Amino acid sequence: MKLVFERSMPGRGTRYLPDLDVPVHLPDAAARQAALNLPELPETETDRHYTALAGQTYGVNNGFYPLGSCTMKYNPQINEEMAALPGFTQIHPLQDPETVKGCLEVMETLEKFLCEITGMDAVTLQPAAGAHGEFTGLLLIKAYHRERGDMARTKIIVPDSAHGTNPASASMAGFDVVSIPSDGNGCVDLEALKAAVGPDTAGLMLTNPNTVGLFDPNILEITRIVHEAGGLCYYDGANLNAVMGIARPGDMGFDVIHVNLHKTFSTPHGGGGPGSGPGGCKAFLAKYLPGKGVEGSIGDVRSFSSNFLVAVKALTYILSIGREGIPAAAENAVLNANYMKEKLKDIFPMAFDKVCMHEFVISMEKMKEETGVSALDLAKAMLDHGIHPPTMYFPLIVHEALMVEPTETETKETLDEAVSIFREICEEALANPQSMHEKPLHTAVRRPDEVLAARNPVIRYDFEA
């Protein structure tokens, strides 16, 4: 497809502003010499350009999106309408507090709800994404130990099954990362944890349900071991959708958390953002939170209060589904995952064949060895069937992993259809393994040459070419 720059023709632009009604003033200082190579298009062409691009984009509204660990649930339309209210969109962030009472009410109400859902005592809405929330939470842990003069606590323990953001966030917060192995069930190896904790332990980061889709049955033991060693426990809320309204991280022994409004609370992912990753903590850490105007805070992690419009959407969602709807969503998410898993497990080897939470992990290691067909090949084949593939090659502890998360907003019929597509592809792979390396055949483009992209990076349009 043409780039917007290739559609551009001088003189075709549409005019949106009235004439200047005051004397022209231009700065004396050296003016821009470089060409201002922006596209010039009539509005019809601009509109069609983006409509065409939207046609080559796959969103939740296009179909099933079982992308493990991403919780691609339906994004209710009412959320969007509420976030588009002029009473929210046209408010300057530096208005007098008296004139933004509605915005403050949105934030305070959402913070209160998130505290209740997670069992925390205080929440900040500043973090703009899950990784941003992790960084914020780890700084809380750092500030806590520093203030107590406990300078030796420089290590954060992270299971080897964790999202890559966990060790990266710990590193950004100035900690050394200690990776501990998982046990045979993909859960925390208690002996390894006991061996890892000590006077240098600042804390543990854990996702629970974990990244293989299992609730760690030893969770109370885990948080106890860390606390007894003087560390704090950080809860990565990536998988909160499975247990919201059923169990709370605060009751599991966690001290600091983040949640993802764009996963659990139905706000859209926007092709990569904006999301929102509020951070929460127990009362003894609350003074370190950013954005509360309290002395002792770690400081701000962004310019203004929050990804406010995302907060509006999440609040709309919680108000809609309410007290009963929260656990009902979790239950159906878990049911849908188990249903799919049961319908697939006879031909797709499960990495851990036990009751799963909201997602499960398939390992295609055996098929890869026997037929040469990889998890990647299977995922690419799904693209031809109009469903988004599961997450590939995560978590790292499972070889040839495909991680499936159907979410609660899918019907039984959708799951049945996906199951039959999975099975059909598997049969094709066994019957004709070679054909799988060619997939997909019918998408807008086919497999990209990623090596070329990385060896010879072209990351902007060349106007001179």
Added chain:
Amino acid sequence: MGSYVPNTPSEQQEMLKECGFSGFDDLYRDIPESVRLKTPLDLPEGRSELGVRRLMEEMAEKNTIYRHIFRGAGAYNHYIPAIVNTIAGKEEFRTAYTPYQAEISQGVLQTIFEYQTDICTLTGMEASNASVYDGAVAAAEACEMCRERKRSVILVSGTVDPKTLSVVRTYSFGRDVKVISVPEKDGITDTEELKKLLTSEVSCLLVQHPNYYGILEPMEELTEAVHAAGARIIESCNPVSLAILKTPGELGVDIAVGEGQPLGIPLSFGGPYLGFMAAGKKMMRKLPGRIVGQTVDCDGNRTYVLTLQAREQHIRREKASSNICSNEALCALRAAAYLAAMGPEGFRSVAVQSTSKAHYLQEKLAEAGLTLCCPDKEFFHEFVTVCPEPEKVLSALDKNGILGGLPLGNGRILWCATEMNTREEIDKVSGIVKEVTGA
């Protein structure tokens, strides 16, 4: 009550049975009994869509919408053509995930590639990432890009937005890096003081241009001083100003960052916004976050993919230089669509109108008795005045539905004008101020 769970209770029972479960409790058997919630959450009952709408609208109505805005300080009131909202509202863009599966994500990948191109055009730099959370975070991440083993001290000019400084300090607390504020003199960075602070341990200087007071910094002089000391210079810039001012590329700075909100993103009480980052080719691989690149598919067709991923956290884990794994894609789309709609003429007009109206406003306010601070300095579309009773001035404007400038203390007010402010409106402001000051 609203619910987005499609399965009926009887269907659920059927599915449970098919999987061999006797009930939902069976699904949660791994959760220790003592951790299970015994009572419902203390949340309101679910509401109908109409009920929720009423509640949310009530909250929105408690806010004051100003029809006339003369406040900037990091968030700017610009005109957003209708088509920008239409494009950003397209459900495929809105509801897609990060484009990992390139074959079905060419649309969103191409919008990011076009955004990266636009940012390179505006800044005159060679490489842009796919954006980060906001302008302040972009500045903090840029400081980290400059860190070297023997050079870690960050200098931040005293004329940088205090909110940006605060975020840089927070990030530096994480990385245990020292941040030193460079004093300001007459509204700009004090070059002499800067030279004294430029030791061999300094990794970079962060400077804002136009600065927090709207004033143009002596960029050439600063760049020369910083480079002479073997450090790098980061320019935080307002993207609108780049339509008429020398680009960071022309100025020879190492990294350009800024808040992309002025590019078609509504004020929205502070977010979501857009942090842009651009650098020269040599620093391309140090840029944090997502980057989209062009390649070909197996049939030789032009194709876009996420590239240079081996820099990132999902591969490098604790050795990654940043943990960011998302971008503000929908805001970046807004920026690109805004620039496509405005075109070079329209976008230049936004810059020219903004600075022209700001200068007209400044003259009218001077007539009304508000003295311009640092009158010998050139400003873009913001400026600072001083007067004995700023509160009275601002409250008189407020009574007339006008959001005046931001009070900075010591009688100072930071004003801003854009293409949104008409001559009539500015004359009205001047008249109201005159009544307060008695000028």
Added chain:
Amino acid sequence: MTFPENLKYTKTHEWIRFEDETTAYIGITDYAQDQLGDLVFANLPEEGDEVTLGEAFADVESVKAVSDVMSPVSGTVAEINETLADEPQLMNQAPYDAWFIKVTGITESEELMTAEEYQAFIAE
């Protein structure tokens, strides 16, 4: 796969070519590049940096992975191979020409293998 006789090899799959007793070039072996697949970038140290025996001095990136390159000697980086930045494919195509660094002032070296020993080592 080839393993030139004039080079020495490490268990972590680097080759080293001594110019004299305290000067050498270091790169990765044919076996290493084959295992790593298409390499797209090498993160090299800077001239003047110290390298330490047994520690990583560089890393190489494929599209989806990154691997450390270890130093078999202690010394000072006298030169880096800047062509790798523009032509990373050389690491795959000509691994023994695609040296990473030239080290001078070598003070210690690990026990190195001959081509024959290395071939036996990777065959295990």
